[in-house]
Amino acid sequence: MSDDLPSTYDVIILGTGMVESIVAAAVARTGKKVLHLDPNTYYGQLWATLSLDSFELWAKTGTSNTKTLKGEDSFKSLSDKALKYYETQDERDCISDLTFNWNIVEDIPESEEEPKEENASGNEYSIKKIRDVSRKFNIDLAPKLLFAKGPMVEILIKSQVSKYVEFLNVNNILIYIDDAIERVPCSKSDVFSSKSVNVVDKRLLMKVLTSIQSYTEESPFFQEYENKTFLDYLKANLPEKFANFILYSIAAGDQNTPCLEGVQKAKKFLSCLGYYGNSPFLWPLYGSSELLQGFCRQCAVFSGIYCLNREVEAIAVEGDKYYGCASNGILLQSEHLVVSNSLLPQQFRGTGPSVKRAVLITDKSIFPEGKEGVSLLQYPTDDSAATILELSGNTCSVPKGLFIVQIVGNCLEEAIKNLFSEGGDDSKPKILYSLRFTLHQMECTGKLPENIHACPGPDFATDFDAEIRKAEEIFKKICPEEEFFAPLPPEPEPPSDEPDSPEEATNDA
Amino acid sequence: MANKAGPQRPNGTAQAKICQFKLVLLGESAVGKSSLVLRFVKGQFHEYQESTIGAAFLTQTVCLDDTTVKFEIWDTAGQERYHSLAPMYYRGAQAAIVVYDVTNQDTFGRAKTWVKELQRQASPNIVIALAGNKADLANKRCVEYEEAQAYAEENGLLFMETSAKTGTNVNEIFLAIAKKLPKSETIGGSGSGQGRRLVESDTTAKTSTSCCK
Numbered sequence: 269m270s271d272d273l274p275s276t277y278d279v280i281i282l283g284t285g286m287v288e289s290i291v292a293a294a295v296a297r298t299g300k301k302v303l304h305l306d307p308n309t310y311y312g313q314l315w316a317t318l319s320l321d322s323f324e325l326w327a328k329t330g331t332s333n334t335k336t337l338k339g340e341d342s343f344k345s346l347s348d349k350a351l352k353y354y355e356t357q358d359e360r361d362c363i364s365d366l367t368f369n370w371n372i373v374e375d376i377p378e379s380e381e382e383p384k385e386e387n388a389s390g391n392e393y394s395i396k397k398i399r400d401v402s403r404k405f406n407i408d409l410a411p412k413l414l415f416a417k418g419p420m421v422e423i424l425i426k427s428q429v430s431k432y433v434e435f436l437n438v439n440n441i442l443i444y445i446d447d448a449i450e451r452v453p454c455s456k457s458d459v460f461s462s463k464s465v466n467v468v469d470k471r472l473l474m475k476v477l478t479s480i481q482s483y484t485e486e487s488p489f490f491q492e493y494e495n496k497t498f499l500d501y502l503k504a505n506l507p508e509k510f511a512n513f514i515l516y517s518i519a520a521g522d523q524n525t526p527c528l529e530g531v532q533k534a535k536k537f538l539s540c541l542g543y544y545g546n547s548p549f550l551w552p553l554y555g556s557s558e559l560l561q562g563f564c565r566q567c568a569v570f571s572g573i574y575c576l577n578r579e580v581e582a583i584a585v586e587g588d589k590y591y592g593c594a595s596n597g598i599l600l601q602s603e604h605l606v607v608s609n610s611l612l613p614q615q616f617r618g619t620g621p622s623v624k625r626a627v628l629i630t631d632k633s634i635f636p637e638g639k640e641g642v643s644l645l646q647y648p649t650d651d652s653a654a655t656i657l658e659l660s661g662n663t664c665s666v667p668k669g670l671f672i673v674q675i676v677g678n679c680l681e682e683a684i685k686n687l688f689s690e691g692g693d694d695s696k697p698k699i700l701y702s703l704r705f706t707l708h709q710m711e712c713t714g715k716l717p718e719n720i721h722a723c724p725g726p727d728f729a730t731d732f733d734a735e736i737r738k739a740e741e742i743f744k745k746i747c748p749e750e751e752f753f754a755p756l757p758p759e760p761e762p763p764s765d766e767p768d769s770p771e772e773a774t775n776d777a
Numbered sequence: 778m779a780n781k782a783g784p785q786r787p788n789g790t791a792q793a794k795i796c797q798f799k800l801v802l803l804g805e806s807a808v809g810k811s812s813l814v815l816r817f818v819k820g821q822f823h824e825y826q827e828s829t830i831g832a833a834f835l836t837q838t839v840c841l842d843d844t845t846v847k848f849e850i851w852d853t854a855g856q857e858r859y860h861s862l863a864p865m866y867y868r869g870a871q872a873a874i875v876v877y878d879v880t881n882q883d884t885f886g887r888a889k890t891w892v893k894e895l896q897r898q899a900s901p902n903i904v905i906a907l908a909g910n911k912a913d914l915a916n917k918r919c920v921e922y923e924e925a926q927a928y929a930e931e932n933g934l935l936f937m938e939t940s941a942k943t944g945t946n947v948n949e950i951f952l953a954i955a956k957k958l959p960k961s962e963t964i965g966g967s968g969s970g971q972g973r974r975l976v977e978s979d980t981t982a983k984t985s986t987s988c989c990k
Binding site: 273310311403421424425430431432433434435436544550552553554558561562564565568569571573574575576577578662664 | 834854855856858859860861863864865866868869898971972973974975976977
C-alpha cells in the first residue's frame, strides 16, 4: 500500500465504533483536521453490520487474538524525540465463548422440480442456498434501537446525518408471559382499543399510564414509593400481568428497578410515542452500522481522511502527553487521540461487565400475527431478562421469508429453548443458523494522558443514549468553546422552479 | 420549509410525475467527479476545486416529456482515496456515473474496477454511465474514445466523453441516465426497503416515498 497519508492532524481517531464516529463528525464540522483509521476492512468494529459471508468469516476468526507485540524498541527509529511507545491491543479480546452452527443440510441436489420461489417452506433451505444470497443479509454485531424523541434522533437531525439513513418503526412491542407471546398495549389508545383487556383493567391501566406520563420531580404520587421498587408500585395498582407489561416492556426494567427510575424510564418510552407512528422506537434500514457510517461520511464531507484496513501498532507518549501514532512504519502526529477502549494498550485496558448474545437465522416469525418488520420482545425470567429483536425481510437485513433474531441477556438459552425449535416442532420458528458469544465491555483502567480520549464499545442498553452522552463529553474536551453539532449555515438551494417562500400555504390538495 | 418534501408527496397523481433517484459518483481521486456535479447542479467550474463538496449531497432536476426526474447526487467525499468507501454509499443507488480522466490511462483501468465493484455492491438494476472527463484536454489524451466505447458497450454502460470545464456533455450524460431509469417503478415503490426519513419537530407520522432496493 502506498504510504501517502499526511503526517499531522488535529485529531486522530482510532476505531470506527459508534462513539468514535460521532466524535469524528462533530470535530470535523468545527474545521479540525481529522484522520480516522480502523484496523479492519469494514466499518464499525464491534458495532459492524456484516453480510452473511463476512459474518461467517468474523465468527470463524472468532476469539483468536492474532496480535503479536513487537516490543517497544521496534518503534525507536520513528522519531528522535524521547517517546514512550504503548502497543495497542486487539478488539477480539472483547469476545469469548463463541460457538456457531448450521442446522440445515449443506446442499440440496438439483431435482427435476425446479424450485419456484425463494421463500419456499423452511425444510427446503440449504446452507448453499442461503449463502448464495449472502449480500441480502446485514447482520448486526451490536443492534440498538433509537428512541423516537431520544438524543440520537435529535443529533441525527441536528447534524443532518439523518439525510443518509432511512428508518422503520419497531411495530411489534411484545412480551413473553405465562408461556405465550403477547402484544403490549403501549399507549392509552392501545389500551382503549385492546380487545384482550377488560373494562376494569382498562381503567386501572389508563390511570397508571396517566400518572407516569404526568410525573415530575414534585409529583406527590410516587413519593411513598421512594425506597421501593417500581414493581411494588405497579403491583399495588395493577393486576400482575399488566404490572409485568409495564415493568419489562415499557420501562425495560427488572424486579430490582427502583420506583422512580422505573417511572422515568416508562415516561420516556411513553413520551416517544406518536412521532413516527405508534411506536417509541425506530430501526435503521440495513442495520445499526448505517448510523456510524453516516457520521463517518459527514466527517469525510468535512475533509476528514478515511483509511480502513490500517493499523496503529503503538501510541507514542512524550512525558505525560500523547504525541502520535506509530502506523505502518511512520509516525502520525496529532493534538488529540480518540481511541476505542477495545484497542487500548494493556497498561490502560481492563475487562468490564459482560453479557451473553446470540444471533439466529430462522424461517418464521416469533409473532406471525404481528405486522411485518421489526419486533421487540422482552423475555423476563425469575432472576433476569432477555431482550429479543427480530428483523424480517423488509428491514433490508435479511432475504424475504427469513428472519434475523438478535438476543441479549444471560438467560438467553432459556428463551431460545422456549421460543424456537431445532427441528421437528413446526409450530415454532426453526433455527437454521445460530451463533452465540459472550461480549465483554472493555474499560479504561489506567490514567491516560489527558489528550487521549477513550471510547466505550457497545453496552447492553437498547438505545444509543449513553453513546451520545459520551461523544459529547469527548467533543467538549477537544473543542471546549464549540457547540456539539452546531447548525450549519444553510446551503444555497439549487435552482428550482418554486421559490422557497416561507408561506407555502397553498398546497393543500 | 414545511413542504420541502413536496415533490415526494405520495399521492401527487394529479401533478406531473416526479421521480426521485439516488445517483452516486465513482472514480479515482482528481478525475473530476465533484466538478461534474458542480457543473451540472450549479453551472460552475473551479480550476482548483477542493477535493470534496461540503454538503450531504446535491440535488438537481431534469425534465423529460411527462416526467420530472430529481437526482439526489452523492459524492464520495474522498472516502475512495484509501479504499474506505462506506457500504451505505451504494445503498439504494439507482444510478451511478463512473468517471475517468481521458488524459490518464490508470484512471480508466480503475474505472473498470469501480464498475465491477458496483456490480458486486449495488442493486442489480442500477443504471451505470461511464464518463471520460477532461475531454477538453484532447492534446494530452491517453484513452482513446473507441477503446472506452467498446468497453462500455460490452458491459451495457452509457458512455460519453465530458468536460466539466467547458460543460460539454455534462447535462447530456445526466439526461441520458434520466431517460434510461425506470420511471414507473419508483413511484409505486416496489419491493423491499421502504423506510422513512427523520423529520424535524414533526408531530404527525409522515411517510416518505424515498425508495431503495
